[in-house]
Amino acid sequence: MDTVTIDQADATELIGAKTPMVDPFGRAVTYLRVSVTDRCDFRCTYCMAENMTFLPKKDLLTLEELNRLCSAFIAKGVRKLRLTGGEPLVRKNVMFLVREIGKHVHSGALDELTLTTNGSQLSKFAAELADSGVRRINVSLDTLHPDKFKQITRWGEFSKVLEGIDAAQAAGIRVKINAVALKGFNDQDIPDMLRWAHGRGMDLTLIETMPMGEIDEDRTDHYMPLSEMRDRLADQFTLSDITYKTGGPARYVEVSETGGRLGLITPMTHNFCESCNRVRLTCTGTLYMCLGQNDAADLRLPLRASHGDSLLSQAIEEAITRKPKGHDFILDRTRNKPAVARHMSVTGG
Ligand code: SAM
Ligand code: SF4
Numbered sequence: 001m002d003t004v005t006i007d008q009a010d011a012t013e014l015i016g017a018k019t020p021m022v023d024p025f026g027r028a029v030t031y032l033r034v035s036v037t038d039r040c041d042f043r044c045t046y047c048m049a050e051n052m053t054f055l056p057k058k059d060l061l062t063l064e065e066l067n068r069l070c071s072a073f074i075a076k077g078v079r080k081l082r083l084t085g086g087e088p089l090v091r092k093n094v095m096f097l098v099r100e101i102g103k104h105v106h107s108g109a110l111d112e113l114t115l116t117t118n119g120s121q122l123s124k125f126a127a128e129l130a131d132s133g134v135r136r137i138n139v140s141l142d143t144l145h146p147d148k149f150k151q152i153t154r155w156g157e158f159s160k161v162l163e164g165i166d167a168a169q170a171a172g173i174r175v176k177i178n179a180v181a182l183k184g185f186n187d188q189d190i191p192d193m194l195r196w197a198h199g200r201g202m203d204l205t206l207i208e209t210m211p212m213g214e215i216d217e218d219r220t221d222h223y224m225p226l227s228e229m230r231d232r233l234a235d236q237f238t239l240s241d242i243t244y245k246t247g248g249p250a251r252y253v254e255v256s257e258t259g260g261r262l263g264l265i266t267p268m269t270h271n272f273c274e275s276c277n278r279v280r281l282t283c284t285g286t287l288y289m290c291l292g293q294n295d296a297a298d299l300r301l302p303l304r305a306s307h308g309d310s311l312l313s314q315a316i317e318e319a320i321t322r323k324p325k326g327h328d329f330i331l332d333r334t335r336n337k338p339a340v341a342r343h344m345s346v347t348g349g
Contacts, residue, residue: 020077021316023289023323031080031247031278032073036066037091038283038345042118043154044142046180046209047344049216050154055346059284063093065303067100069281072312074104079111080247086283086345089121095128102133112247116140116178120156122164130171138205139165140178143186144193152185169200176203176246176263183224190229191236198260205250205263210292213343226264233262247277267292273326279319282346287319292327292340 020028037060043050061069070081081101088094104110115129116138129137139161143149146158168175177197181187190206197204208226209219230253233239238256245252249272250263266272273290280288285300297319302311 018075018077020079021320023320025274025323025325027274027276027323028077029277029279029320029323030078031082032070032078033082033084033278033280034066034070035085035280035282035346036063036083036088036094036097037086038343039090040085040087040118040345041090041120042087042156044118044140044156044180045152045154045217046182046215046219046222047213049214052343055284061283061285061300061303063091063097063100065285065300066281066283067097068309069285069299069303069312070097070101071104072309072316073281074109075309076313076316081110081113083113083115085116087118087120088115089117089125091283095125095132098129098132098134105133112136114138117164118153118156119161119164123160123167126164126167126171126173129168130173134173136174136176137168138176138178139168140180141165141193142179142182143189144196145189148186148189152182165200165202174202175200176205178205178207180209181206181224181226181229182209182222185222187224187229187232191233194233194237194255194260194262195258198255198258201260203252203261203263205265207265208268210267210340210344212291212340213346214341223268225268226266230264249276267327276323276326279323287316289319289323290327293324294340295322295324297322 020030022028039054040048043052083098101110101113105113112135113133114136115134119139119141141161142152149156149158165175179186179193181190194204206226206229209223211219230239239253239262240256242252242254244261250265252261252263255262280291285298285303287297287299289295297315299312299315302315305311
């Protein structure tokens with residue numbers, strides 16, 4: 001039988017996908033991250049202060065409005081969508097939104113719907129997530145020691161997260177573990193976490209702490225450059241650079257001894273902005289074109305101004321023309337102020 005090859009343009013036309021939006025630096029914007037709530041059932045020390053002030057509930061978009069916004073982005077060429085927060089699974093009735101967006105996965109308009117979660121509610125929702133079209137999730141977990149887990153999350157229950165991971169894998173969802181590397185806290189545990197994650201068929205990605213939002217401690221105390229972590233891991237493991245990509249900012253290495261992948265997200269030591277394909281929407285309808293900059297576009301106004309999407313569509317296009325070249329995070333012990341005042345939980349990690 002003859003084989004028929006189709007190029008990307010034909011493939012795009014066949015599945016009815018839109019031409020993506022392109023920013024002033026020539027980067028196609030194909031990835032939307034949505035923080036569905038800034039609230040959370042944990043209080044990770046590097047992320048939040050224990051006594052956080054959250055957004056007033058009345059300012060939140062409804063799930064129907066968030067769905068309309070997501071659909072508008074998909075209509076403008078977004079192919080990958082991640083729900084995050086705060087903790088996305090604590091937003092009341094969030095599964096409505098997951099099911100609605102999941103329809104775009106089933107129709108082929110969206111390549112991937114995924115989420116980043118602390119895992120606390122996963123055992124409850126895993127089966128329904130899988131059913132709605134979620135094939136892959138990131139679970140944040142910084143240590144395998146229950147006591148240290150309590151210390152870092154303040155309010156979290158380690159066993160619940162493990163149950164959640166079990167449930168997700170049992171439902172056929174691929175799980176990736178994300179851990180923030182913290183000097184003097186979990187840096188010694190990373191080799192064991194790597195063996196554990198790879199032993200369960202999960203990739204592990206390490207993240208450098210970013211100076212976002214006031215917390216109760218000085219982030220510079222635990223800041224750990226991943227270049228140093230990689231050197232340390234190289235004493236025990238054979239690490240080879242690979243070209244594997246998930247559409248995110250991680251660079252991957254393969255670990256020969258485990259056969260698994262290790263991702264490194266290095267916003268502080270290696271700027272990955274040149275390949276940035278994403279924008280971030282908050283639960284109040286503010287669009288941040290960069291995690292590390294303050295410029296934003298209000299989409300709530302055009303969303304609510306009319307039932308049609310043309311004003312919204314224009315506002316999204318205008319926002320993309322303002323996508324900056326990149327972030328310029330620095331950890332500054334002398335200034336003692338985060339580079340970006342809003343917490344990661346507002347824009348979503
Ligand atoms: N609650 C969910 C969770 O923890 O996975 C989703 C939101 S959380 C803000 C997303 C990711 O951001 C988590 O992996 C978390 O560890 C990471 N994170 C939070 N604050 C951070 C910071 N200041 N620097 C680097 N990563 C951070
Ligand atoms: Fe909550 Fe995630 Fe922030 Fe931890 S990192 S406090 S789980 S939003």
